[in-house]
Amino acid sequence: MAGTPVITEGADNLGATGRPELHRSIGPAQMALYGLGSMLGSGVYGLIGQAAGQVGNAVWLAFLVALVAALLTAFTYASLGSRYPRAGGAAYIAERAYRSPLIGFVVGLAVACSSLTSVATQSRVFAANLASLTGSSNQTAVFLALGFLLLLTGLVLRGIRESMWVNVLCTCIEAGGLLLVVAVGISYWGSVDLLETPPPGEGASDVMMLLVLQGAVLTFFSFLGFEDTLNVAEECREPQRTVPIGLIAAMAMAAVIYVAVAITAVSVLPWRELAAAPGPLTAVMEKAAPWLPPVVYGAITLFAVANTALVNYVTASRLAYGMSHQGLLPSWLGRVHAARRTPHLAILAMFVIVTPLALIGTIGQLAAATVLLLLLVFALMNGALVLLKNREGELRGRFEIPLILPLLGSFVCAALVIVRVVTGDWRAPAIAGALLAGIFLLYALYRPKTKRRVA
Template sequence: MAELKQELGLFGATVYGVGLILGAGIYAIIGEAAGIAGESVVLSFALAAVIATLTGLSYAELASLYPRGEGDYIYVRAAFGNKRLSELTALLRVLVGVVSAAAVALAFAGYLSSFLPGLPTVVVAIGLVVATAAVNYWGIETSARLNVLFTAVEVVGLLVIVAIGMQTWGTVDTLDAPRGSVGTVQAAFLVFFAYIGFGSLVNIAEETRDATTRIPQAILLSIGITTVLYIAVALSAVGVVDSQTLGASASPLALVAERGWGSTAGSLLAVIALFSTTNTVLILQISTSRMLYGVSKAEYHSFPRVFSRIHPDRRTPHYAVVLVGVVTVGFSLLGDVGVVAGLANLVLLVVFVLINGALLALRYREPERERGFRAPGNVGRLSLTAVGGVLTSLGFVAFSLAQLVGVL
């Protein structure tokens, strides 16, 4: 039986992770977060980074234990021995992947309409999904090359913002929180979703050389790189434009660029946002199709085996690629999946609780199993970072639910 082609090294996997995390979120979400937290949005990014790192460390160790494309599914199954729970985990991850890809595709259409008014949003979004699915089908090598290019463009855009606002950093009062600490935490919950892509890095383990060490390294490097970028961008954004004006803008970073270097720079950032959204849709489809491929393997008897088949020439899971593309198109037809995407993100936090719980369980169930990486901060077999991951993920879930029912 054909196997996935191992094309990625540490550099390729790290760039893939940076592309997943940067995504499209920072280009839009920073405005809303600044409107809530004021200049303390810088602390919101730092808090979100700490929480992401706690769960990221659990993913890193689990990926070194089981370097498989099915990722979350096999971690939960090995830890709890419950096939239904592991299948539910996989379904939730696939759902999050396709809904998020659809939402970002619609965002791409919105950005494009600022240059070409009158374009049908849904048609443009579907066109992007089809194009990125074709790249996904063609092969991981082509996908990785495009990801490197598009991620480089995304990073350049963020570095432009940093350059524009660097001289204003000394004027930023990071303790300025109009809504107090609740607002800072609320914004941290919002910007947390600008970090969550790291969990999907594990789905390319079978296409990465020496995955037991490279995937954990890539997870931690990608979180570290994006955290530095995010905090620098947040400092620059609130230094150049007041937080309330940022909060009212649909394209906050383009506004920062325009204020700093004129309308041409603003247009440049809007173009970069197109690259960012395209890259996000591509890598979400890659990671989601690999999850579907992994869980469909004959050894698990979970999902239909047809989705575990590998194209003999392209060496990609072509049936899984097609299904993920079709379902993503289906969600794109909704035209506005903002609420659904928000719920999907909430579901992902539940998955994070399971992932941290899986590490805690496997420390006791399989203490002698070889690990390419071990999360730091331990008391005997107990992982303190995994405990922190469980508590912070549950805390964010509770905080979100409390907001939904109007408690806060």
């Protein structure tokens, strides 16, 4: 029950707060690669084609506008991470800022839902790609997905240091795949008008800036992933410095890569062909580097998918660990392994939840719905920083930002939610609403056990 001392196998691992400590091994460079790996796996491999269909050759400009929108919230996360560097940071900060366990519970589980559906989706994508490369049957893909999840669970149980080094390896390969696109296509640069947009007759607006803003709504989602950095803050060395440096560096590197890839893609292929291609970057590679065996880019995709799943698995388990110490989830989820210093029971609990999700094969709309939940979380987190900055007695972090930035960030995220609900299909908002209703119901059932206040 909440309020009961959390038992850990190894009392000497208890920190000054009386909670079992996780292993602090992450530095700024690893944190930057951790955030970069999460962002690069957020869909740019397929998203760039959809964006080109909306914006034409100006897709690179849409990425820049999306970067500005995403940076507003990223600065908020960097500032909050420097103030409150702890696992399950989003749930802790939301509860502290709004003085409401309900909001902390909703924020924490919304992020956890996003992470778990991402892990489940990526396990299926990994299995399908591996089956395609090896010529295996669809029935075999089910076992490949399960084997992938078991391997992932073993790695996360092993320790944060090992998980981070695998993340570094995957991120380098993942980024290398995108840089390879640029390298083979850079000779095409300058061959097209980079401001060409779809003509009004094809359903596009005749106001270029409005068109770019519409494209930015889509490309904004390629920057999702930066929020994962907050949940490993308790495993950072000097987190007040490491979190802001790593997060902002990751955003900067992702932006450079995205813009370079976008310019290359529309230079190599006409934007109409790019929009119609089932695998846009694969189509670019086939034209710019026909000598490269398809299996090479297929293997790179496996690393990108695995990296996204790894980052989200770590995020979900650390959220469960952190929320257990707030009294928002059962206390046994907060236990830490004496030797490995990982939240082993939280990790195993995530495996139990994510395995059936990965096997049912019908979570595409669920994954889309969790994007809406994440945007709601971002709006709340921006609002949380506004409240905390104006509250007497709150400690300041080493990375403080002007009040106008979180205010703008909250406005942008709320606007993106409205755009998605109004212009998209109804199923994703309906599922998001059902998920929120489920979270509220779970809170109502568990609330008698959640009486501990945030210190």
